[in-house]
Structures are given as C-alpha cells and as structure tokens.
Amino acid sequence: MQETTIAILGAGAWGASLANLAAANGHAVRVWSRRGPSTLEAVLEDAQIVVSAISMKGVRDVASQVQSLPLLKETIFVTATKGLDPQTTSTPSQIWQTAFPNHPVVVLSGPNLSEEIQQSLPAATVVASSVAIAAELTQLVFSSHRFRVYTNPDPVGVELGGTLKNVIAIAAGVCDGLQLGTNAKAALVTRGLTEIIRIGNFWGAKTETFYGLSGLGDLLATCNSPLSRNYQVGYQMAGGKTLTAILFNLPGTAEGVNTCQVLMRLAKQQNITMPITEQVYRLLQGEVTPRQALDELMLRDIKPEYNY
Ligand SMILES: NC(=O)c1ccc[n+]([C@@H]2O[C@H](COP(=O)([O-])OP(=O)(O)OC[C@H]3O[C@@H](n4cnc5c(N)ncnc54)[C@H](O)[C@@H]3O)[C@@H](O)[C@H]2O)c1
Ligand SMILES: O=P(O)(O)OC[C@H](O)CO
Structure with a gap:
C-alpha cells in the first residue's frame, strides 16, 4: 500500500x-x-x-x-x-x-x-x-x-472486551498468587466472560464480539501472562503487597484498577450483577483479603449457570 x-x-x-x-x-x-x-x-x-x-x-x-x-x-x-x-x-x-x-x-x-x-x-x-x-x-x-x-x-464490543478483561485479569493474578489451581482459574475466566458479556450487552455490544480476539482472546492472554500489569496487581496482592506499593513499582499502567471502580458504580446504578468485579473492587479498596474475596465468591447462593 x-x-x-x-x-x-x-x-x-x-x-x-x-x-x-x-x-x-x-x-x-x-x-x-x-x-x-x-x-x-x-x-x-x-x-x-x-x-x-x-x-x-x-x-x-x-x-x-x-x-x-x-x-x-x-x-x-x-x-x-x-x-x-x-x-x-x-x-x-x-x-x-x-x-x-x-x-x-x-x-x-x-x-x-x-x-x-x-x-x-x-x-x-x-x-x-x-x-x-x-x-x-x-x-x-x-x-x-x-x-x-x-x-x-462492533467498535463498542471490541473496545469493552479489551477494557473489561483487565478487571478479571486482576482476579486471575490473585488466583495464581494464591495457587488455587487450574480448575479455579478456568472457572474464574469463564464466569468472568459471562460477567463481561452481561455488562457489555447493557452498553449495546454484541455477544459474539466477546467470543472473538478482543474478548475471549484478550481475556486468555491477560489472565495467563505475568507480562500483564493487571495480572501483576492481583498476583502481588495475593503475595501480601499493598496496592500502593505495587502501583509504585509497576512498569506502566494497570487500567483495571480504575476500570473496576467505574464498573462497580455503573453495575450498582443499573442493578447488574458482577460478583467477580465486586470482589476485585473490595480487594482494591482494602475491604477484603484475597482469601476472603475467594470465600465470598464460592459461597454465593447456588444458581443455574444461565438464565435462558
Ligand atoms: N502495554 C500493552 O501491552 C498494551 C497493549 C494494548 C493496549 N494497551 C493500552 O494502551 C494504553 C497505554 O498503555 P501503555 O502500556 O503504553 O502504558 P504506559 O504507562 O507505558 O504509557 C502511557 C502513555 O500515556 C501517556 N500519558 C499518561 N497520562 C497522560 C496525560 N495526562 N496526558 C498525556 N499523556 C499521558 C504517558 O506519557 C505514556 O506515553 C492503556 O490504556 C493500555 O491498557 C497496552
Ligand atoms: O499489561 P496489561 O494488563 O495492561 O495488558 C496489556 C494488554 O491489554 C494485553 O492485551
């Protein structure tokens, strides 16, 4: 060209x-x-x-x-x-x-x-x-x-895939930092995607977009790589470091920290259920420890996988 x-x-x-x-x-x-x-x-x-x-x-x-x-x-x-x-x-x-x-x-x-x-x-x-x-x-x-x-x-779907996965990547870092295993990680990433689709649809994004490179693709990359700054935030918090200390030493920007706050506000306003995002939010706010966040997620009311 x-x-x-x-x-x-x-x-x-x-x-x-x-x-x-x-x-x-x-x-x-x-x-x-x-x-x-x-x-x-x-x-x-x-x-x-x-x-x-x-x-x-x-x-x-x-x-x-x-x-x-x-x-x-x-x-x-x-x-x-x-x-x-x-x-x-x-x-x-x-x-x-x-x-x-x-x-x-x-x-x-x-x-x-x-x-x-x-x-x-x-x-x-x-x-x-x-x-x-x-x-x-x-x-x-x-x-x-x-x-x-x-x-x-679908620009809004592509944009939100890349943005919302950063919050789940923080949770994935916690999961690996606590050595919770492959089953837990698979459950977290899959339920994270469900959460992304739920709020993404509210924004007008198409569900299929989230199954593509900018959704699932980026979720897999970021949740599985220590190169991800968002993953590092979660991983190091699981290791007992404070958010302030982690961000101070982090090379570059971990957008998931701010995105999580914005998402939580919107989810509350619109009454959209986002349990993983909520626990990441509470962890970042210092309201729960990584272990308490895990327990909160595991002990939620049992329910069907999908509301068809
Ligand atoms: N690094 C990656 O792997 C990667 C990949 C895809 C997307 N992104 C996204 O790209 C964006 C940038 O990420 P990065 O890794 O390059 O971050 P970075 O921290 O390395 O660089 C951020 C850039 O933004 C500039 N900047 C920050 N605040 C500014 C302000 N107030 N006014 C003007 N410039 C300002 C900085 O000077 C710097 O040039 C983020 O939203 C990130 O999520 C990053
Ligand atoms: O380092 P992160 O966590 O900002 O991730 C970088 C990119 O978004 C990965 O696609």
Whole structure:
C-alpha cells in the first residue's frame, strides 16, 4: 500500500509498539508524548491517521488539545486505550468521536502484550469502526507477517472486551498468587466472560464480539501472562503487597484498577450483577483479603449457570 502519514500519541509501551509495527510497514510515523521533544502540532501535521495510545487518565485532556490544532479533513482516529472515563463512564472511542464528530474513529484492541510484540512474536488484533473503510485502511497499515489484523463492525464490543478483561485479569493474578489451581482459574475466566458479556450487552455490544480476539482472546492472554500489569496487581496482592506499593513499582499502567471502580458504580446504578468485579473492587479498596474475596465468591447462593 501507499505510504501513510501516522501520528502516534503516547510513547509508552503500547504507543512505541504500534509505532514500530507501522514503521516496519514503510509508513511515515511521528510519535508525540507529553514529555517528548516534538510539539503536538508538529506531530499532527498532515497526519492521515492519528493513533491514541495514551493511558485513560490522559485521553480527555489530549483530545481537547488536538481539537484546537489543524487536521486534514479525512484524518482517521484510531484509539488503542483500554479504559473507562471515571467522570462519565465513556469509552475512549466515545471521547474521540464526541471531540471529532466528522472524523471516523477506529478501535484497535486484541490480545497484544506489548513486550511480546516488541520481540516480534506473532500476534493478532482487531480494528473496529462504524465506518468500514476506515477500519480497512487501518487494517492495511498495521497488517504484517507478524501482526494479523481483523476488521469488525462492533467498535463498542471490541473496545469493552479489551477494557473489561483487565478487571478479571486482576482476579486471575490473585488466583495464581494464591495457587488455587487450574480448575479455579478456568472457572474464574469463564464466569468472568459471562460477567463481561452481561455488562457489555447493557452498553449495546454484541455477544459474539466477546467470543472473538478482543474478548475471549484478550481475556486468555491477560489472565495467563505475568507480562500483564493487571495480572501483576492481583498476583502481588495475593503475595501480601499493598496496592500502593505495587502501583509504585509497576512498569506502566494497570487500567483495571480504575476500570473496576467505574464498573462497580455503573453495575450498582443499573442493578447488574458482577460478583467477580465486586470482589476485585473490595480487594482494591482494602475491604477484603484475597482469601476472603475467594470465600465470598464460592459461597454465593447456588444458581443455574444461565438464565435462558
Ligand atoms: N502495554 C500493552 O501491552 C498494551 C497493549 C494494548 C493496549 N494497551 C493500552 O494502551 C494504553 C497505554 O498503555 P501503555 O502500556 O503504553 O502504558 P504506559 O504507562 O507505558 O504509557 C502511557 C502513555 O500515556 C501517556 N500519558 C499518561 N497520562 C497522560 C496525560 N495526562 N496526558 C498525556 N499523556 C499521558 C504517558 O506519557 C505514556 O506515553 C492503556 O490504556 C493500555 O491498557 C497496552
Ligand atoms: O499489561 P496489561 O494488563 O495492561 O495488558 C496489556 C494488554 O491489554 C494485553 O492485551
């Protein structure tokens, strides 16, 4: 394909990996970070694609900075952040779409542990948008022999899969940290997926999307890898460390900590049952120990697996 000019916002682990993938495909890539040498204006100049790989806490502010700068009429926004806005419960793509109503927004999400991608190990991901041609262009830009990119027409489902699994990944870290075994982990991940689908459907996401790469795929990657920062939060809490100490030493962002708070608030408001998320929330708040959280989950009222 033709060379595309790409601005990557955020030079953390994921922004750097996405920049490398696009540059390896021969595209002109410029990277902006709040402490980097280039101005936002210079990085955005003539960009056909703007990729946001900023932690959730910075998305709203950066989107509003970009609003005041010149852009091409046809610029596509690609969001790769996996989080929820604490004030509004908006997803990152909703923030970008509200800020840029006349530009297509694409969600990029999948089982993509950046350290593996930096080692050139093979991986797959999903690009989703209500504007099919924008997703297809993004697919072309990032696809390679080591990064297989699928399109999907359910952006909210793709985005929520990547976001909500972070809370279950914290629980999976606790499960492994307490050495609860493979049966427990399988039960946790499967019931976690049920919980994700329950609240995801409330958001308007399609159930099938959660069985794909950006849902189950990312859940499996994150719940099974010590490379996941969210998994590390749970694992180290099971080992007796405090959340503050863990976050202080963690390389990069564990979005699940904030996502869990937002989710719990929404689940309570909407009366949606999310038992695993609730126990992760109580653990992060210091209201229960990892063992107490486990007991609470195991001793819930018995019930059918599904309400058909
Ligand atoms: N690392 C991964 O494996 C991976 C993979 C897929 C998705 N993600 C998601 O991508 C996002 C970024 O993750 P990461 O691993 O690169 O995190 P990181 O902590 O390594 O980098 C975060 C980036 O966001 C920037 N940032 C943070 N707050 C900001 C603010 N207020 N204003 C401007 N910039 C700000 C930081 O400067 C940094 O460039 C997260 O939402 C994460 O869930 C990460
Ligand atoms: O390190 P984590 O827990 O943010 O996970 C990174 C990616 O989301 C995995 O797909």
